[in-house]
Amino acid sequence: MVHSKSFSRASRLSAFLLYICERAIEGHTDEITEQQIGVRVFGRPAHYNPGDDNIVRGTARLLRQRLELYYQEEGAADELRITVPRGTYVPLFERATEVQEQPDAERSPLLEDAPREAPLARHTFSRLWTAVSLLAAFALGAAALLAYQHFTRSRNHPSSPAAVLWRTVFPGDKRTLIIAGDAGVDMFDNLARQQVNINEYSERAYLSSPFAQTPDDYHWAPLATRAYVSVQDLKLATALVRLPEVRNDQRVFIHYAREIRPEDLMDANAVLIGSPAFNPWVQLFDKDQDFTMSYDGVENSITVIDHHPAAGEKSSYKWIWNDPEHAYALIALTNNLNGTGKVLLVESTTTMPTGAASDLLLNPGPMEQILARATNPNGSLKRFEVLLETSLVGNSSTQPKVIAVHIHNN
Structure with missing residues (x-):
């Protein structure tokens, strides 16, 4: 309809x-x-x-x-x-x-x-029985449709690691939320020179700050309250819903970060796009991640912290506004808050590396090899984290280089 x-x-x-x-x-x-x-x-x-x-x-x-x-x-x-x-x-x-x-x-x-x-x-009993019969028939039809969709997916992509990833994130039998970042809160972070934490964002407490108000002698709406979103986020969301494994899936919804509540991430699957300063909901998953991002408002920098560096890895990787040579993006598959589904995190130090992460996710190549390593014998995927490095040239980023891969066994 x-x-x-x-x-x-x-x-x-x-x-x-x-x-x-x-x-x-x-x-x-x-x-x-x-x-x-x-x-x-x-x-x-x-x-x-x-x-x-x-x-x-x-x-x-x-x-x-x-x-x-x-x-x-x-x-x-x-x-x-x-x-x-x-x-x-x-x-x-x-x-x-x-x-x-x-x-x-x-x-x-x-x-x-x-x-x-x-x-x-x-309703009368007979009318109730009719409704129950209709819903039962509807459920059987929906089950048959889902079975056909899964059959078609497995037939067209029988062994592709990428197909395994997309079937994991978009299983077809439960909701998946694609959540684009909130550029309004990112603007607030830049003005206040501090990162809004998840509690402040969830309760909208930061909107009472002086940095979230309209300057004197101006009449426009405060920047922090405006519904702005990155073009890179929209491009990734659009590409995801066009995937063969996702197309026509009526349980996939695109949301703006400010529309989400904590309970939405309890049992649903999700794709979260943006750094903790741009999409604060990713902060809910930091405790389970080896790699986390931290914003320094005074220096205007973002540091990727490696909490468990492997051989050859550094303990931190910094992006700073006046250094175009080193920008970073993070791709991670983790569990939702109740452990009943999966969440795909696509974080980046600026909006441009999001495009580089998207290219890696959506095109065959190095990502296929990583996913093959993360696939269990039963076909399910382990939790994994992939750190990318890229350079910024003008308004775009160069081909990303994978500099760290962490695959979890739990």
């Missing part, structure tokens, strides 16, 4: 629809509230007051109208239909013949978004 003419250009409505349907299908209807939708879909802070900001209610009204239009035109032949009854944000899945208009009494604007009993509780 979100790729239809009715929704393809309505990104806000599509994001709303995907969020509520995904939570409903997974049984997390407790997360389909005005507060949660505001935070998860529209990037509102966790403490925002829905009474002062009606973005969820307004978008819900537009979504109901757009769904009606879709089923009148493009979706007229759809057997299974999605509705969002007034008074709730929990979607209802019904046969086309069972969709009925609500009584006029329930159309009162005063009741539009008031909490009420979920519509499912008012």
Whole structure:
């Protein structure tokens, strides 16, 4: 539906629809509230007051109208239909013949978004049984589709180490979040000459700093609050969703770092793009990494620290703003916060080396050899870290050189 003419250009409505349907299908209807939708879909802070900001209610009204239009035109032949009854944000899945208009009494604007009993509780037994049957058929069809996708993937890429990586990060049977960095917080870091830690970023505490305010005699929005993202991040995200192993996977979502909450990284798979100063969420995974990046605002430098240097490796590698000869990027595969999935980290000392890391990830060559070494006998991947060195020439980086590879057995 979100790729239809009715929704393809309505990104806000599509994001709303995907969020509520995904939570409903997974049984997390407790997360389909005005507060949660505001935070998860529209990037509102966790403490925002829905009474002062009606973005969820307004978008819900537009979504109901757009769904009606879709089923009148493009979706007229759809057997299974999605509705969002007034008074709730929990979607209802019904046969086309069972969709009925609500009584006029329930159309009162005063009741539009008031909490009420979920519509499912008012169904008759036969209607509930029909819904269960439909969902069972839907689940079987989805399982068959996933099986076919995995068969196709393994048939087309039976032994490619790169294919193993992408099937690990994008398994097809669970969510994978591609999270682009936040250039606004990076600008704040440069102004404040200090790195925002993950707690400050998660709670938006840094926005109360004087460095996050608009200068006197100016009327523009503070730089720290603006939704800026690196072009290199967008290029990598676009390339990832076009991979054969990822294309048409409806459980892959691209997010801006400021939209994410810690719980999003508990069980989902993820691709995090950016250094700790640019995408603070990578800081959550530093404790398990041999390589970490540290920003020095006074010197305007980033140091890659090797906590367990092997023979021939240095204990640290520094990038500084006036030295174009040495820039660094880091590619790492690690576990998500609950250990139930995988997270791919793509960090770099500036935005340009992100392009070099992307080239290594997406093209055969040295990365294939590294992945072959990191592959277990059963076909799964071990945790690994790859440190790259590259030189900056103008607005691009040169071919990266792999200077360290760490493969973990746990």
